[in-house]
Structure formats: structure tokens, C-alpha cells
Amino acid sequence: MLTILFDGIAYGMLLFVLACGLAVTLGLMNFINLAHGAFAMAGGYCTVILVNRWGVPFFAALPMAFLLSALLGLLLERTLYVHVYRKSHLDQVLFTIGLVFMSVAAVDYVVGSGQVFVRLPDWLQGQFNVFGIGVGRYRLLIIIVCGLLTLVLQLVLSRTRFGSRLRAAVDDTRVARGLGIRVDAVFAVTFAVGSGLAGLGGALGTEIVGLDPAFPLKFMIYFLIVVTVGGTTSITGPFLASLLLGIGDVAGKYYLPTLGAFVIYTIMIVVLIVRPQGLFSRGSVR
Amino acid sequence: MNPPTPDRKFTGRFGRRAHWHPLEMLFWIAAFAAYYLLPGKHLILTEIAILALFALSLDLVLGYAGIVSLGHAAFFGFGAYVAGLLAKHQIVSEPLLALVLAGLAAMLLGFVTSFLVLRGSDLTRIMVTLGVALVLREIANRYAWLTGGADGLQGVNIEPLLGLFRFDMFGRTAHAYTLLVLFVLFLLARRIVNSPFGLSLQAIKGNPLRAAAVGVAVNSRLVAVYSIAAFYAGIAGALLTQTTAFASLDVFSFERSADLLLVLIIGGTGYLYGGLIGAIVFKLMQDYLSALTPQYWPFWIGLVLVVIVLVGRDRFNAWTVPLHKLAARLDWRAGRSGRLASEEH
Numbered sequence: 001m002l003t004i005l006f007d008g009i010a011y012g013m014l015l016f017v018l019a020c021g022l023a024v025t026l027g028l029m030n031f032i033n034l035a036h037g038a039f040a041m042a043g044g045y046c047t048v049i050l051v052n053r054w055g056v057p058f059f060a061a062l063p064m065a066f067l068l069s070a071l072l073g074l075l076l077e078r079t080l081y082v083h084v085y086r087k088s089h090l091d092q093v094l095f096t097i098g099l100v101f102m103s104v105a106a107v108d109y110v111v112g113s114g115q116v117f118v119r120l121p122d123w124l125q126g127q128f129n130v131f132g133i134g135v136g137r138y139r140l141l142i143i144i145v146c147g148l149l150t151l152v153l154q155l156v157l158s159r160t161r162f163g164s165r166l167r168a169a170v171d172d173t174r175v176a177r178g179l180g181i182r183v184d185a186v187f188a189v190t191f192a193v194g195s196g197l198a199g200l201g202g203a204l205g206t207e208i209v210g211l212d213p214a215f216p217l218k219f220m221i222y223f224l225i226v227v228t229v230g231g232t233t234s235i236t237g238p239f240l241a242s243l244l245l246g247i248g249d250v251a252g253k254y255y256l257p258t259l260g261a262f263v264i265y266t267i268m269i270v271v272l273i274v275r276p277q278g279l280f281s282r283g284s285v286r
Numbered sequence: 287m288n289p290p291t292p293d294r295k296f297t298g299r300f301g302r303r304a305h306w307h308p309l310e311m312l313f314w315i316a317a318f319a320a321y322y323l324l325p326g327k328h329l330i331l332t333e334i335a336i337l338a339l340f341a342l343s344l345d346l347v348l349g350y351a352g353i354v355s356l357g358h359a360a361f362f363g364f365g366a367y368v369a370g371l372l373a374k375h376q377i378v379s380e381p382l383l384a385l386v387l388a389g390l391a392a393m394l395l396g397f398v399t400s401f402l403v404l405r406g407s408d409l410t411r412i413m414v415t416l417g418v419a420l421v422l423r424e425i426a427n428r429y430a431w432l433t434g435g436a437d438g439l440q441g442v443n444i445e446p447l448l449g450l451f452r453f454d455m456f457g458r459t460a461h462a463y464t465l466l467v468l469f470v471l472f473l474l475a476r477r478i479v480n481s482p483f484g485l486s487l488q489a490i491k492g493n494p495l496r497a498a499a500v501g502v503a504v505n506s507r508l509v510a511v512y513s514i515a516a517f518y519a520g521i522a523g524a525l526l527t528q529t530t531a532f533a534s535l536d537v538f539s540f541e542r543s544a545d546l547l548l549v550l551i552i553g554g555t556g557y558l559y560g561g562l563i564g565a566i567v568f569k570l571m572q573d574y575l576s577a578l579t580p581q582y583w584p585f586w587i588g589l590v591l592v593v594i595v596l597v598g599r600d601r602f603n604a605w606t607v608p609l610h611k612l613a614a615r616l617d618w619r620a621g622r623s624g625r626l627a628s629e630e631h
Contacts, residue, residue: 032409083596089408090354091595094551097544098591105585113581217540221420228413262424269417272410273402 004251010139012246013146016239018201019226021194023238026227031085032092035099036198036223037216043069043199044211045111048118058121062203069199074192100216108213115212142204154235166190225268321461328457334569335464336525341549341561342475343518349555350479351511352491353403356412356543357419358519363537365392365520370439370533379445381528388524389517396516400509423538438534460529471518475558487511548591551599
């Protein structure tokens with residue numbers, strides 16, 4: 001019982017790191033980015049190749065996965081995404097679906113269509129007992145890393161100059177621009193960091209959710225659930241939403257295996273109908 | 287001379303669109319001629335006709351009512367499974383009747399789910415439509431005793447059409463059948479979008495608030511068009527089952543909905559022929575690409591999507607401009623009514 005809760009929390013934390021970049025993109029620019037999972041996949045494959053083929057230590061590979069995905073995000077943002085911000089939602093959806101299809105086929109071509117796993121150091125495998133609860137070492141690591149990341153994110157957003165600029169740009173882009181904040185630059189950096197976090201999440205998640213070229217398609221709906229259910233106005237909303245989703249998904253698969261993912265989708269639809277702004281949003285009108 | 291009354295002016299302007307244009311006639315003559323002229327291509331032409339009908343359905347929702355849907359495969363798949371089950375268990379063994387029933391079942395589903403897309407922003411609608419398709423796929427996957435689960439619905443035996451025309455292995459009957467169904471439903475759609483109802487939909491697409499202010503019942507119109515579109519999609523799905531005697535989970539897939547958007551974008555939204563032309567171009571492109579690189583053709587599909595958006599959909603559809611000019615020159619009635627209008631002033 002508590003083990004399930006523990007696994008659920010680990011899964012939820014992972015989902016949060018994967019999806020928080022999307023929360024900012026959607027909240028800040030009102031931009032529907034269905035290709036967010038592609039950056040996570042990039043980070044995941046980067047780690048797998050570094051660790052399994054080149055023998056790089058797992059912990060050295062994680063920052064590299066972050067950097068690579070962030071660079072990829074920055075590159076795509078500056079070259080392609082900037083042209084699509086001002087277009088209609090339909091265009092954004094088409095554009096990002098196109099990117100997803102391309103990334104799926106490209107990874108399939110380069111790496112192959114099979115599922116891959118990263119080779120973990122021995123001391124991260126297995127589990128130990130604390131008061132009768134089975135605690136997976138790797139899941140504990142995920143909770144620690146993702147918890148720290150969440151704290152850092154929260155601090156950056158609420159305490160630093162960059163954070164207040166970003167929040168200003170979120171609340172009112174035009175006024176922020178009028179005050180001399182370079183909204184474009186703020187956004188480019190945010191997009192890169194968001195992509196990087198997704199890449200880090202992908203790298204960490206390889207062990208838990210598996211990694212294959214269809215990853216962006218399979219998890220697209222999960223990211224969107226986190227963001228739409230959590231609302232895009234704060235960082236705590238998506239965080240709580242991803243914890244709920246993680247625990248719900250793990251518990252649902254354990255207790256009601258016949259229903260499976262059905263429960264999650266139904267809950268999402270109900271939440272969207274009752275609270276179109278998200279469960280935890282301030283109810284702002286955008 | 288008295289200025290023409292608004293009524294007269296509007297019926298003149300919008301009525302002209304309801305006329306049959308020579309190019310339209312040419313299009314359908316070509317479509318029916320293909321049946322005789324391309325005897326070896328029945329299978330792909332059948333696929334094109336089904337895809338065209340499906341795209342027509344999305345055009346009603348997206349092009350006319352402005353609802354962005356990422357889960358239109360829900361209705362396609364529902365119709366496909368209903369038709370398959372009706373035939374498999376010999377409940378209704380006559381294909382045409384089963385087709386209509388499958389369409390009506392999908393229409394009911396569309397009616398029920400339409401209330402979910404009335405509220406919220408584009409993002410909410412995308413999520414809800416996507417969610418509905420996922421839920422249905424999950425149901426079809428879990429209730430394997432009914433649907434065959436991941437193996438698909440097997441053992442579907444389709445009886446002869448009207449008790450007369452057996453579905454042959456060359457796909458002749460299937461081709462003629464789908465083409466006729468497409469034509470009939472196209473006529474119906476053409477009638478719908480040129481009716482006052484269709485015009486009010488375009489008003490809603492333009493600005494829902496203002497449409498409501500001039501007295502258009504926004505919500506009930508959207509429910510109506512969503513249900514009609516679901517009917518069309520259900521028929522398309524049922525046609526797929528009947529012509530292939532098989533239905534699988536693939537009918538609900540996200541890729542199907544996404545490909546459908548591409549089909550409609552290639553052809554252009556909001557003029558009915560967009561879906562038909564898009565279906566032809568898409569299928570030929572898919573056929574060519576998958577022969578070239580069997581496994582990786584989604585890459586090129588994705589590239590086409592990205593390029594279309596970056597170039598701009600308006601500019602992309604600019605290739606139709608010379609066509610429109612040609613159409614205007616060919617249309618003798620447009621010239622005549624134009625002259626009438628100038629005489630009145």
C-alpha cells in the first residue's frame with residue numbers, strides 16, 4: 001500500500017519535471033506545444049547512448065542530457081517556433097504534430113524501433129526496507145532529484161530578478177514589454193530551460209517508463225493532462241496535478257488493472273468540463 | 287431605380303455559391319470515369335473515397351464551425367466497430383442498412399459528446415476530443431470478448447449489397463459503393479452548408495459572441511453540426527469495415543486524427559472540396575512515400591505539416607488562385623448574375 005504510494009510519488013515527480021516546461025510555454029505564450037515530449041526523448045536517448053555505448057558515468061550523463069535538450073530547444077525556438085507564436089492554435093497544433101512525427105521517424109531511423117534501457121550503476125538497483133515499506137533505490141533518487149529541482153524552480157521563479165521578469169511577462173506581455181523587459185529573450189531562455197528539464201526527465205525516466213521512438217506520442221497526453229488539470233498560472237498547480245496523476249496512475253494500474261488508463265482519461269475529461277481553467281488555477285481570464 | 291432590398295442582394299450573393307459550377311461537374315465526372323478508366327486501381331480509389339468522406343466530416347466541424355478537433359477518429363472508429371459487429375453477429379446483414387445504422391450510432395455518440403466541446407478554449411477542446419478518442423480506444427481494447435481487443439474484429443462476413451452485388455476480391459463493388467455513398471453524402475453536405483443553417487455556422491466561426499448577439503442560437507447549432515459530422519465520420523468508418531471486412535484498434539488511433547488534419551489542410555478548409563482534393567493528394571503521397579521508405583514515411587508527412595505552417599496556410603493554398611480565376615471565366619452563370627447586378631444599379 002505505502003509502496004504504491006511511494007512509487008506513485010516518484011512517478012508524479014518525474015511527470016512534473018517532464019511537464020513543467022510545457023506549463024510555462026502554455027501559460028506564458030499561450031502556445032500549444034505538442035512536441036514537448038520530443039525534447040524529453042532527446043534527453044533520454046542522449047543518456048542511453050552516452051552511458052551504454054561510451055561508458056560515461058550515469059551522473060555525468062544527466063547534466064549532458066539537460067544541456068543537449070536545452071540547446072536543441074533553444075535552436076528550434078529561435079529558428080522555427082518564433083514564426084509560429086502569433087499564428088492560430090490550429091497552426092500551432094499542426095506544426096508541433098509535424099515535429100512529433102519527424103522526431104519519431106528520425107529516432108526510429110537512427111537508433112531503431114526497439115525499446116532501450118539505460119545501464120544503471122549497481123548501487124542504484126534493488127530496494128531496501130524502511131519500516132516494512134519497500135523503497136526502490138532508484139525511485140528514491142528520483143524523488144530527491146526532482147524534489148530539489150522543484151524547490152530550485154520555485155525559488156528561481158519567486159526570488160530572482162529573472163523570475164519576476166518571467167512572471168511579469170506571464171501576467172501581461174504588453175506591459176512587461178513596455179517596461180523594458182525583453183520578453184523574447186526571457187521566453188527563449190525559459191523555453192530552453194523547459195526543454196532541458198524535459199530532457200533531464202526523459203533521462204531519469206528511461207528506467208521507469210521505458211524509452212522507444214513512440215515516446216513523444218505516448219506521453220503527450222500525460223503532459224497535457226498535467227498542464228490542463230494543474231492550470232498554467234502557477235508552478236504549484238502542475239506540481240500537485242502531476243503528483244495526483246502519478247499516484248492515481250500507479251494505484252489504478254495496481255488495483256483496477258482491467259480499467260487501466262481509462263480512469264485517467266475520464267477524470268481528465270470531467271475536470272476539463274467542470275473547471276476549464278484547471279483545478280488549482282486562480283481562475284484568471286486569458 | 288430602387289436600391290435592391292437586402293434580401294435580394296443576399297440571395298443573389300449567397301445563392302450563386304449554391305449553383306453547380308462547371309468545374310464541380312468536371313470533378314465528379316472524373317471521379318466516376320476513374321471507375322472505368324483505372325480498372326487496376328480500385329483498392330486505392332476506395333481508400334481515397336473513404337478518406338475523402340472522413341475529411342468532409344472534419345471540414346464541417348473545423349472549416350465551417352471552427353472547432354479544432356484532435357480526436358475525430360472517435361466517430362470513425364465507433365462507426366467501424368458498429369458496422370463490424372452488426373455484420374459479424376448477423377444482426378443486420380444487409381450492408382447499406384447496416385451502414386446507415388452505424389452512421390446513426392456515431393451520430394448519437396457525437397450528440398452526447400458535443401456538449402463537452404461547447405465550453406472552453408481551443409486547448410480544452412483539443413484535450414477533450416483527444417480524450418474521448420482515447421477512452422473509446424481503451425474500451426475497445428479492454429472488452430476483448432466483444433471487440434477482439436488488440437487482435438481486431440475478425441470473422442466479419444459482409445453479405446452482398448442489397449442482396450445483389452457481392453463484394454469481389456478486385457474491389458469493384460466496394461469502389462462503386464463507396465463512391466456513390468460519398469457522392470450522395472457530398473450532395474447532402476453541399477445542401478447543408480449553403481442553407482441558412484450553414485451560413486449561421488460560418489457566423490459562429492467568425493465570432494461566436496456577435497453571432498449570439500444577432501440571434502443565432504450558438505450552442506444548439508454547434509451541437510447539430512457536431513452530430514452531423516459524427517454521422518459522416520461514422521459512415522466513413524463503417525465503409526472501411528465493410529470494404530475490408532476487418533476492424534482494428536487502429537481506427538481510433540491518434541495518428542488517424544492527425545493525418546486527417548493534414549488531409550484537410552492540404553486541400554484547404556471551408557469549401558467542401560478541400561477534403562476531397564486533400565484525400566487524393568494525401569493518399570497518392572502516402573502511396574509514393576511508403577513505397578520509397580516503408581518505415582519512415584511519417585517523417586515526410588511531418589515535414590509537410592511543418593513546411594505548410596511555416597509557409598502559411600493562406601499562401602500555401604494560393605495554388606488554387608489560378609484555378610479560381612479559371613473557374614470564374616468558365617462559369618457562365620456568374621457572369622450573367624454579375625451583369626444583372628450592374629443593371630440594377
